[in-house]
Amino acid sequence: MKKLTTTPNIVDPDGLYAELLALHDGREEDESHAINARLVLILANHIGDRDVLRQAYALAAPELAPNNA
Amino acid sequence: MKKIFEVPLYPYVKSEDQNAATPARHPVIVVGAGPIGLAAAIDLAQQGVPVVVLDENDRVSWGSRAVCYAKRPLEILDRLGCGDPFVDKGVVWNTGKVFFDERQVYRFDLLAEDGHKRPAFINLQQYYFEEYLVNRVRELQAEGKQIELRGQNKVVSVDPGSGGVSLLVETPDGPYQLRADWLITCDGAASPIRNMMGLDFVGRVFEDNFLITDVIMDADFPTERWFWFDPPFNRGQSALLHKQPDSVWRIDLQLGWNIDKEEEKKTENVIPRLKAMLGDDVKFEIEWVSIYTFQCCRMEKFRHGRVLFAGDAAHQVSPFGARGANSGLQDTDNLCWKLKLVIDGKAPDSLLDSYDVERVHGADENILNSSRATDFITPKSEISRVFRDAVLDLSEKVEFARPLVNSGRLSVPCVYDGSPLNGADDTAMPSRTRPGAPAVDAPIEGGWLIDKLGGRFQLLAIDAQAPGELDVGGVPIETLTFDTRKTPSNAVRERYLGEAPSAIYLMRPDQHVAARWLTFDRDAVVSALQAAIGRA
Known part of the structure; x- marks a missing residue:
């Protein structure tokens, strides 16, 4: 099973963070939620691997993890 | 009349x-x-x-x-000796369109594969x-x-x-x-x-109501399944339009949970909803109205x-x-x-x-399939609506989101994987005709494979030899022999042989595959039949 990358994997972390927040600049909350949902779907499709995604879900929502290994 | x-x-x-x-x-x-x-x-x-x-x-x-009746039930009706009137009268359709708000975001074709006697779907x-x-x-x-x-x-x-x-x-x-x-x-x-x-x-009751109407009208909508998410004429809800025989159209309008069913069913309340959908100038007559809550x-x-x-x-x-x-x-x-x-x-x-x-x-x-469709059509929380709308938004622009759009996953025949009645398999042969699967139709000399199947146990000997008839403890097995060099298309070969040079299929009376082998072996067939009738 392919493992979810949990070590730093981004060259310019501050830049990434700023770009992500810039997406939401001046947005209404519902608009931001819509953007986030689209983003999750786009990235999930890009990753494609359901095992990797399940590890990501478990990291994001630990109480849902099937086996907290 | x-x-x-x-x-x-x-x-x-x-x-x-x-x-x-x-x-x-x-x-x-x-x-x-x-x-x-x-x-x-x-x-x-x-x-x-x-x-x-x-x-x-x-x-x-x-x-x-x-x-809506799918191909497999039509084949069952053929086995019951009466498929023709249904298909002759029914409306055959292949295309579905999905609209979100005012835009068409997605269309699908049922991709009816060639070489089947019956269509993918009819409406009747x-x-x-x-x-x-x-x-x-x-x-x-x-x-x-x-x-x-x-x-x-x-x-x-x-x-x-x-x-x-x-x-x-x-x-x-x-x-x-x-x-x-x-x-x-x-x-x-x-x-x-x-x-x-x-x-x-036991199970889940869905907190939703659908107004279901049969409307008689001469309209020039195409013979397609049209499904709307959040259309202008039914804000925040869904709608479905489907053609039936005799110029009768089926219209389903989602109403939500907290409604007065008796009020909503009244003609004077139904007509404005239909006019909003169909336009003011379309003349129609209501044949049937019902409110449907489902589980x-x-x-x-x-x-x-x-x-x-x-x-x-x-x-x-x-x-x-x-x-x-x-x-x-x-x-x-x-x-x-x-x-x-x-x-x-x-x-x-x-x-x-x-x-x-x-x-x-x-x-x-x-x-499972219909619960998932319902969860998409009737989002049960604000966040599920946000994701649903995100899928619909994206589906208009990018291909990957289209398979996520779920306005109903249309009935496909059930494969009895893991059934205790299933016998031997050989992976050289195609997965779609594995033990437990219903027969896949194909053109044969002078007709259709599906018309030859059912009502008794049968052996299909495809590019293979088998005795003409067998009897296992009073249960007869009839053999049908096929030479794929003589079938009118490659369908029998593709659907039953795959990589295999030859095949023997044991078919159940309900046209499902019980077991299959590359070549005939009497003992193997006998024990598969015993398993298929619960004697093993």
């Missing part, structure tokens, strides 16, 4: 049984003369099992109800469906088959015993008693028999001793995906050959437990 659903098709006639000093006993009694009960009765009568059908009504149902009002089945019952009666349809015969009590089932039946001439060796219960989602027996029916439920077991439940009585799904009547027909398709073998003493009573295993598997598949 009277509509077909206004005419008593099987009016009450007093039966000899009502004068009997001791309750008359029948091998099989079917309760419910809807599509599933009638199909069960026809199937058994064709096999020579005398059958009595009881229904509290005396006519076909009002309104289009189960409107349920009243025609029932009428054509009643016609088939009449035909069988004319041929001398013992099949009886008793209208205005309402079962008011049931006593299931190990030696037989006792029924008390209410009629216009008062009550009478009946006994049955086997009772097939097809009395619908509210199943009075299930309730009388105190049996469970995804099933009984824990479909077999309770000598009482067998089929169709909505055993399982109910949300309507998205046409998995109600279509799965009910697969129930009786699965049940009737088994019951015949058990009645004839050729298979152990335990064969009927496999009905439970195989059709519970089918019901679970349908419940």
Whole structure:
């Protein structure tokens, strides 16, 4: 099973963070939620691997993890 | 002109049984003369099992109800000797379009593969469906088959015993008693028999209502399934438009949970909703209006001793995906050959437990698919709506989101993977025709493969040798030989051989694959047959 990358994997972390927040600049909350949902779907499709995604879900929502290994 | 659903098709006639000093006993009694009960009765009568059908009504149902019929049930109707009238009358369709707000975001084609006798889907009002089945019952009666349809015969009590089932039946001439060796219960989602027996029916109730209307109009909408999410004419809800025969259109409008059903059903409230959808200048007439609340439920077991439940009585799904009547027909398709073998003493009573295993598997598949569709169509929280709308937004722009759009996953035939009746497999052959799968049709010399199959066990010898006929403990097996060099297309080769140079398929009477091998081996076939009839 392919493992979810949990070590730093981004060259310019501050830049990434700023770009992500810039997406939401001046947005209404519902608009931001819509953007986030689209983003999750786009990235999930890009990753494609359901095992990797399940590890990501478990990291994001630990109480849902099937086996907290 | 009277509509077909206004005419008593099987009016009450007093039966000899009502004068009997001791309750008359029948091998099989079917309760419910809807599509599933009638199909069960026809199937058994064709096999020579005398059958009595009881229904509290005396006519076909009002309104289009189960409107979409898939290819597999049409093949089952062919096996029941009556597929043609359904397909001749039905509207064949292949294309679905999905709209979000005012935009078309997605279209799909059912991608009907070539080389099948029957189309992927037809639309047909349920009243025609029932009428054509009643016609088939009449035909069988004319041929001398013992099949009886008793209208205005309402079962008011049931006593299931190990030696037989006792029924008390209410009629216009008062009550009478009946006994049955086997009772097939097809009395619908509210199943009075299930309730009388105190049996469970558990699952999820969806907090939603749908206004369902049959509208007669001359409109130039194409023969396609149109589905709207959040359209301007039904904000925040969904809508469906589908064509039926006789210029009748089926329109489903989602209304939400907190509504006054009686108010919403009133013509003066329905008409403005339809005008908003169809436009002010479209002339239409309303044939039927209903409000539908649905659930995804099933009984824990479909077999309770000598009482067998089929169709909505055993399982109910949300309507998205046409998995109600279509799965009910697969129930009786699965049940009737088994019951015949058990009645004839050729298979152990335990064969009927496999009905439970195989059709519970089918019901679970349908419940899973229709629950998921319902969760997409009726988001159950704000965040699920956000994701739903994100999928719809993206589906217009990028391809990856389109398979996520779920306006109903349309009924596909059930494969009985993991069934105890399944025998040997060989992976050189295609997955789609593996043990448990229904036969895949293909053109053969002078017709269709599907028309040659069913009603008995059969061996298909494809580019292979096998004896013409076998008999395993009183169960005959007929051999059909095919030479793929002579078939009119590559379909038999592609669908049954795959990488294999030759193949032997053991087919069940319901046209499902029991086992398959590269070459004929008598012992292997005998043991597969034993397994397929529950003797192993």
